Amino acid sequence: MSEAATRPTAHATALLASLDPLLREWLPRQRWFAGKGRPIGSFEPVAVTELLPRTAPSGLLHLLLRVRRPLVPAQDTALEGPSTEHTGDCYQLLLGVRRTLPPQLAPALIGHVTEGPLAGQTVYEALHDPRLAALLLERLRMPGRHGVLRFERDMSVGMPSGLTPRPLAAEQSNSSVVYGDTFILKLFRRVVPGVNPDLELPLHLARQGCARVPAPAAWFLAELTGGAADAGAAGEACGLGVLQPFLAAAEDGWELALRMLGKGEAFTGEARALGRATAEVHAALADALPTVTLGRAQIGLIADAMARRLAAAAQAVPALRPYAPGLLTAFEALADLGGEGQSWTAQRIHGDLHLGQCLRSPDGHWSLIDFEGEPARPLAERRMPQPPARDVAGMLRSFDYAAATRDPWAREWATDCRAAFCVGYADVAGRDPRTDPVLLRAHETDKAVYEVLYEARHRPDWLPVPLAAARRLAENGSADAAH
Ligand SMILES: Nc1ncnc2c1ncn2[C@@H]1O[C@H](COP(=O)(O)OP(=O)(O)O)[C@@H](O)[C@H]1O
Numbered sequence: 001m002s003e004a005a006t007r008p009t010a011h012a013t014a015l016l017a018s019l020d021p022l023l024r025e026w027l028p029r030q031r032w033f034a035g036k037g038r039p040i041g042s043f044e045p046v047a048v049t050e051l052l053p054r055t056a057p058s059g060l061l062h063l064l065l066r067v068r069r070p071l072v073p074a075q076d077t078a079l080e081g082p083s084t085e086h087t088g089d090c091y092q093l094l095l096g097v098r099r100t101l102p103p104q105l106a107p108a109l110i111g112h113v114t115e116g117p118l119a120g121q122t123v124y125e126a127l128h129d130p131r132l133a134a135l136l137l138e139r140l141r142m143p144g145r146h147g148v149l150r151f152e153r154d155m156s157v158g159m160p161s162g163l164t165p166r167p168l169a170a171e172q173s174n175s176s177v178v179y180g181d182t183f184i185l186k187l188f189r190r191v192v193p194g195v196n197p198d199l200e201l202p203l204h205l206a207r208q209g210c211a212r213v214p215a216p217a218a219w220f221l222a223e224l225t226g227g228a229a230d231a232g233a234a235g236e237a238c239g240l241g242v243l244q245p246f247l248a249a250a251e252d253g254w255e256l257a258l259r260m261l262g263k264g265e266a267f268t269g270e271a272r273a274l275g276r277a278t279a280e281v282h283a284a285l286a287d288a289l290p291t292v293t294l295g296r297a298q299i300g301l302i303a304d305a306m307a308r309r310l311a312a313a314a315q316a317v318p319a320l321r322p323y324a325p326g327l328l329t330a331f332e333a334l335a336d337l338g339g340e341g342q343s344w345t346a347q348r349i350h351g352d353l354h355l356g357q358c359l360r361s362p363d364g365h366w367s368l369i370d371f372e373g374e375p376a377r378p379l380a381e382r383r384m385p386q387p388p389a390r391d392v393a394g395m396l397r398s399f400d401y402a403a404a405t406r407d408p409w410a411r412e413w414a415t416d417c418r419a420a421f422c423v424g425y426a427d428v429a430g431r432d433p434r435t436d437p438v439l440l441r442a443h444e445t446d447k448a449v450y451e452v453l454y455e456a457r458h459r460p461d462w463l464p465v466p467l468a469a470a471r472r473l474a475e476n477g478s479a480d481a482a483h
């Protein structure tokens with residue numbers, strides 16, 4: 001967020017000061033908070049919007065909050081992602097405010113305010129309060145502005161009022177609420193100025209008639225004027241949330257894969273179908289948005305960026321260091337191929353494709369969700385055209401992850417799924433991703449490096465999974481000998 005866009009009013013500053021001690025304690029415990037393990041320096045209000053006045057029984061505060069942290073050593077910054085001490089990270093909070101919290105809302109408690117404009121009030125996670133979650137849906141039903149917030153919708157999609165809200169239990173990078181098993185609202189947590197690909201790409205895909213993505217029905221943004229100082233985002237609104245049809249009967253690919261693995265059943269038929277779905281989405285994105293040819297210079301830049309990410313990850317996670325020289329050979333081989341005149345096409349892609357981003361309807365139809373890209377990467381980077389091999393590599397890694405949940409590691413299962421996925425991809429794209437082994441290996445290596453950082457940061461118990469892949473990729477160039 002830019003400095004100018006975020007000049008706080010005296011009221012917003014006082015409000016935030018009264019919440020300061022609560023948020024300091026509560027924020028680091030949230031899965032979506034990227035600043036774990038580093039002390040919070042200061043909070044600054046980027047925008048405060050009262051969606052419901054603080055009159056009985058409850059008020060609804062929408063808060064965009066910048067969290068600044070003190071200067072830390074480079075390795076910690078690598079672990080944390082791209083935020084800097086200068087800009088900090090901006091988070092979206094929806095706070096309910098009540099005098100007393102009814103027992104059913106106890107799990108949503110953030111804390112009791114003792115000083116300032118909110119003194120004597122109890123603050124809690126608004127999305128857990130059916131009354132406040134319903135109010136948000138009502139706002140989405142009626143396009144228009146509310147302070148800095150702008151609500152928009154696709155008027156061709158019917159949106160009944162009165163749908164019962166329930167927050168989704170699985171807290172991931174963001175937070176979601178399901179309305180009457182009809183819609184799901186995804187609220188972005190760590191927000192940056194500019195077009196959010198999780199709204200942008202599904203809108204384009206819907207306009208292309210691509211049936212692989214639930215089409216956005218409504219969305220909301222923040223208009224923070226004042227000349228944004230952040231890279232490439234000047235004047236662009238900041239995406240805050242998207243409402244999509246909820247595929248109530250669908251099962252996500254990760255759960256399904258684990259279930260089938262548990263029963264000793266093959267997943268190759270589904271893996272092949274997933275390959276086809278991915279290739280269809282890629283084809284639609286290539287039709288809808290510009291593509292570019294990657295020549296020698298661009299391939300060199302991609303290989304350099306991968307090598308830099310590896311160096312940063314190895315610095316942050318000591319356990320990765322023994323494999324770094326072997327992993328680097330994947331990026332050197334990519335740069336060499338670029339030097340030999342090899343070129344590839346880059347296009348907009350999903351950006352963080354894994355089994356958990358794929359939903360299978362009971363009729364066997366696969367949909368893809370969550371086009372936000374890797375949450376830790378800068379927005380401009382996430383919105384750049386990239387080789388589709390990046391998504392393919394993401395899925396190949398995911399089969400490896402699923403296999404790693406078994407003891408002993410179900411390596412053959414993963415190998416079969418990886419091959420089937422590539423065959424399915426080729427069914428639609430006309431070209432098997434394995435035809436470009438150097439490109440695929442580089443992307444798979446880059447993904448495994450990303451995963452090492454991700455797990456170190458969010459789920460240390462899972463770190464052995466990408467580390468084992470790093471070891472295999474460093475030794476023999478393939479995460480589970482699928483080639
Ligand atoms: N359209 C949908 N229909 C059914 N379930 C969905 C839909 N969109 C998301 N979900 C569920 O919500 C979870 C979180 O959504 P996702 O977009 O991946 O959020 P995050 O960015 O927090 O990971 C998914 O794993 C999936 O189970």
Ligand SMILES: O=P(O)(O)O[C@H]1O[C@H](CO)[C@@H](O[C@H]2O[C@H](CO)[C@@H](O)[C@H](O)[C@H]2O)[C@H](O)[C@H]1O
Binds near residue numbers: 172174399454
């Ligand atoms: O929260 P997101 O879904 O946007 O993605 C992040 O979290 C994922 C884990 O929830 C993480 O995925 C990794 O773990 C998965 C198993 O839980 C596995 O299927 C993926 O292959 C693996 O990358 C993802 O990397 C991260 O961006």
